[in-house]
Amino acid sequence: MFHSISSFHRSNNQQLRMTYPTDETQSSTRANCDACSTASEVYIRQNSSKRSTADNDEKNDTCEMAHKRGRSTIDDFVTCPIEKFGCLKEIPYDDLEAHYSSKIHQECLLRAVIFCVQQLHSEPKTNTTLSNNEENYSEITDSVNLLAEGLSSLHDDNVQIHDNAIQLHNNISEQQYQIEQLKNSIEESSQFIHATQINTNVLQTEIETLKQKITDLSSQSSYDGTFIWKITNVSQKINDSISERQTSVYSPPFYSSPTGYKMCMRLYFNGDGQARRTHLSLFFVLMRGDYDAILTWPFSYKITFCLYDQTNNQRHIIDSFRPDIRSNSFQRSQSNMNIASGLPKFCPLTFIQQENTPYVRDDCMFIRCITNFETIPKKMIPYICALNMGLPKSIQQTMIQAEVERHNLVTSSALSNPEKSFMNEDSLNKSQ
Numbered sequence: 001m002f003h004s005i006s007s008f009h010r011s012n013n014q015q016l017r018m019t020y021p022t023d024e025t026q027s028s029t030r031a032n033c034d035a036c037s038t039a040s041e042v043y044i045r046q047n048s049s050k051r052s053t054a055d056n057d058e059k060n061d062t063c064e065m066a067h068k069r070g071r072s073t074i075d076d077f078v079t080c081p082i083e084k085f086g087c088l089k090e091i092p093y094d095d096l097e098a099h100y101s102s103k104i105h106q107e108c109l110l111r112a113v114i115f116c117v118q119q120l121h122s123e124p125k126t127n128t129t130l131s132n133n134e135e136n137y138s139e140i141t142d143s144v145n146l147l148a149e150g151l152s153s154l155h156d157d158n159v160q161i162h163d164n165a166i167q168l169h170n171n172i173s174e175q176q177y178q179i180e181q182l183k184n185s186i187e188e189s190s191q192f193i194h195a196t197q198i199n200t201n202v203l204q205t206e207i208e209t210l211k212q213k214i215t216d217l218s219s220q221s222s223y224d225g226t227f228i229w230k231i232t233n234v235s236q237k238i239n240d241s242i243s244e245r246q247t248s249v250y251s252p253p254f255y256s257s258p259t260g261y262k263m264c265m266r267l268y269f270n271g272d273g274q275a276r277r278t279h280l281s282l283f284f285v286l287m288r289g290d291y292d293a294i295l296t297w298p299f300s301y302k303i304t305f306c307l308y309d310q311t312n313n314q315r316h317i318i319d320s321f322r323p324d325i326r327s328n329s330f331q332r333s334q335s336n337m338n339i340a341s342g343l344p345k346f347c348p349l350t351f352i353q354q355e356n357t358p359y360v361r362d363d364c365m366f367i368r369c370i371t372n373f374e375t376i377p378k379k380m381i382p383y384i385c386a387l388n389m390g391l392p393k394s395i396q397q398t399m400i401q402a403e404v405e406r407h408n409l410v411t412s413s414a415l416s417n418p419e420k421s422f423m424n425e426d427s428l429n430k431s432q
């Protein structure tokens with residue numbers, strides 16, 4: 001209702017809106033009035049060249065006045081907007097503003113306001129709205145029922161899920177317990193494995209030591225200062241030496257007598273030191289023996305090595321050296337064995353690596369070591385090496401003795417010949 005009043009005023013204002021030309025230099029302005037269908041010209045006196053809001057208001061008034069004077073008789077009366085509440089039906093247009101402030105209009109306006117307030121506070125309840133509400137209520141009830149059913153079902157699901165969750169939780173707890181147990185048992189196992197590993201290593205070392213002892217015992221160790229070493233799996237040992245997996249091998253120990261020096265040989269299949277990759281290096285090793293305390297030191301006996309030609313050609317490779325008695329290698333051994341000393345360039349590698357070499361047969365080599373206690377002449381060595389090792393030792397000794405005597409005869413007869421005597425000199429003496 002108030003809305004309609006305000007809109008009335010707005011439409012009234014719209015009716016009175018005017019437009020003006022923008023030319024401000026003119027002393028008087030011609031304006032068109034929206035309300036006039038005849039577009040009557042209104043001349044407004046201008047007091048200043050500047051136009052202000054007040055000027056506009058003045059113009060509006062001037063326009064209104066002009067209309068009032070020129071209005072037709074039909075439009076002179078209007079009806080009060082709150083006529084419904086007992087206000088006047090016919091009000092002269094000119095008196096409208098005055099009417100709004102009149103007592104009768106104010107009373108009617110109060111009634112209108114009271115009516116509106118009452119209407120706002122008391123909800124109108126007609127049969128139509130009640131039935132609509134009932135329908136709505138029924139729909140809402142249905143929805144609520146539906147929702148309640150869904151809720152119940154959801155509740156059931158929730159209970160089920162809760163039970164499942166508890167079950168899962170229990171399972172997880174149980175599995176965690178089992179995992180913990182497994183962890184413990186794994187730890188125990190790994191400790192046990194570690195301990196076993198250590199024991200295995202100890203046992204392995206002991207097995208190696210025992211193997212070595214068995215090899216030593218089963219190799220018919222010699223007690224006369226001479227020893228023939230049979231080396232098996234030569235190709236494998238050469239490969240191990242070239243790949244540096246195992247550069248050298250030791251012979252079983254042998255003795256100068258049952259209560260004598262303990263000795264062995266050390267062989268580098270791919271050479272040692274300067275002779276690496278060129279020669280077979282062969283060394284003599286003094287070992288710590290049970291009777292060292294009562295033996296004579298340093299060890300000063302000449303050593304001879306012989307690599308056997310396994311064919312009938314008997315082209316044995318023989319080489320000797322005399323110990324350097326100042327070297328630690330020939331003092332009484334403080335450890336299990338002394339530093340090896342001997343012939344780094346015993347023979348070129350080609351001798352044993354060539355095809356069909358007579359020095360390696362059936363993947364075996366034979367190397368003999370002779371410690372010369374009787375100062376056997378050098379010339380006798382090839383004879384000794386050529387002796388049939390299948391003969392009994394006593395026979396061999398007899399044969400060697402006979403050969404030595406024959407040799408001595410030759411030597412004495414050669415005394416008159418200095419050149420021959422010179423030939424007997426030990427030209428192969430090599431010491432390290």
Ligand SMILES: [Zn+2]
Nearest residue numbers: 080087088105
């Ligand atoms: Zn009124």
